[in-house]
Amino acid sequence: MMKTRVVLVTGAARGLGAAIARRFHDAGYCVAIGDIAFDAAQELARDLSPDGASAIPLALDVTQKADFESARDAMLAAWQHVDVLINNTGASKVVPVMDITAEQFDQVIQVNLRSVLFGCQVFGQYFADAGIGRIVNIASLAGQNGGSATGAHYAASKGGVITLTKVFARDLASRGVTVNAISPGPMDLPIVHESVPADKLNAVIQSIPVGRLGSADYIADAAIMLAAENAYFANGACWDINGGLFMR
Ligand SMILES: NC(=O)c1ccc[n+]([C@@H]2O[C@H](COP(=O)([O-])OP(=O)(O)OC[C@H]3O[C@@H](n4cnc5c(N)ncnc54)[C@H](O)[C@@H]3O)[C@@H](O)[C@H]2O)c1
Known part of the structure; x- marks a missing residue:
């Protein structure tokens, strides 16, 4: 019998x-729906799986390595194995580059980079020990072209996400683990409508x-x-999905 595949998605609420x-x-x-x-997260999990058999909510602060360890343990308790990590959580604040404070800078960098670092450390090790695993990091077009509306700290952190993807991809490749990034351009999502005024949008x-x-949904399909x-040959890549805004 084929084992059901198991995924943790961070920032999934x-x-x-x-x-x-x-x-x-x-x-x-x-x-597993991990979110601060x-x-x-609980609401979405109940919607997907009312009896909790195939979806569970997890309290996960991606800036804390111990939270990733607890998430891994909770998933193993529920389903005995884990196959995939999607590092999706991201934070952005629209602040002009000259005005970004130390606190604002650190907050965005912490969420966007610690998440990938600790997620890849904890699940990368677990996958390497298992001999197979898949990690997908959600970067951003901003990390490739410097961004426009999203803030310099955001753009810099997403450049870092693409770099960390390469580092972990190289490190884990021989152990059966692949690590890739997806860089979306602006999407039809709540945050875009909340943070960009209608005329600017x-x-x-x-x-x-x-x-x-x-x-x-299409980004999700690419992550799948x-x-x-059988995706073993896609490794260390960054898949651009940006409507043609940035071509290379
Ligand atoms: N929205 C876009 O157009 C767009 C474009 C390119 C890339 N992205 C990237 O896609 C990802 C998701 O973006 P979104 O638009 O859905 O964002 P969003 O702000 O709507 O949702 C982010 C989720 O992450 C959670 N979160 C925040 N801090 C957390 C923490 N410390 N620990 C755990 N969870 C935390 C929030 O509670 C929320 O559920 C991000 O990495 C973002 O940078 C988004």
Whole structure:
């Protein structure tokens, strides 16, 4: 009998993470919904799996390595194995570059980089010991082109996500573990509508060659492809999904 595949999605209580969690669940995965917003994570888990058999909420602060260790242990207790980690959590604050304070800088860097560092350390080690595993880090177009609306600290941290992806990909490759990034451009998600005023959003959309915001479900589908068992040859990559805003 084939074992059901198991994934942890971080920052999965809303936005892109919730779309990723849903899509993996639809694809037959058991899904752990890790988020600092536990109530919302619980709501989504109940919606996906009312009896908790195939979706569980986990209180997870991605800046804390111990929280990743607890998440791993809770998933092993529930499902006996883990196959995939999606490091999706990200924080952004729109602040002009000259005005960013030390606190604002540290907060964004901590969430966006500690999450990937500790997630890859804890699950990378577990996957390496198991001889197989898949990690997908959600970076951003901002990490490639410097960003526009999202803030310099955000853009810098996402550049770091792409670099950490390469470091862990190289380190873990011989142990059966792949590590890849996806860099989305602006998507049709709550955070975009909340943080960009409507008139500015129109200008953003007009600047996208395909003329539309991105779809979170499609990013999720790309993550599912990178998470597949037969995806062993995709490693250390960054898949650009940005409507043609940035070509290389
Ligand atoms: N929205 C976009 O257009 C866009 C574009 C490119 C990249 N991204 C990236 O996609 C990812 C998801 O973005 P989103 O738009 O869904 O964001 P969002 O702000 O809507 O959701 C982020 C989630 O992360 C959780 N979170 C915040 N801090 C946390 C912490 N310390 N520990 C655990 N969870 C925490 C929040 O509670 C929330 O559920 C991020 O990495 C973001 O940078 C988004």
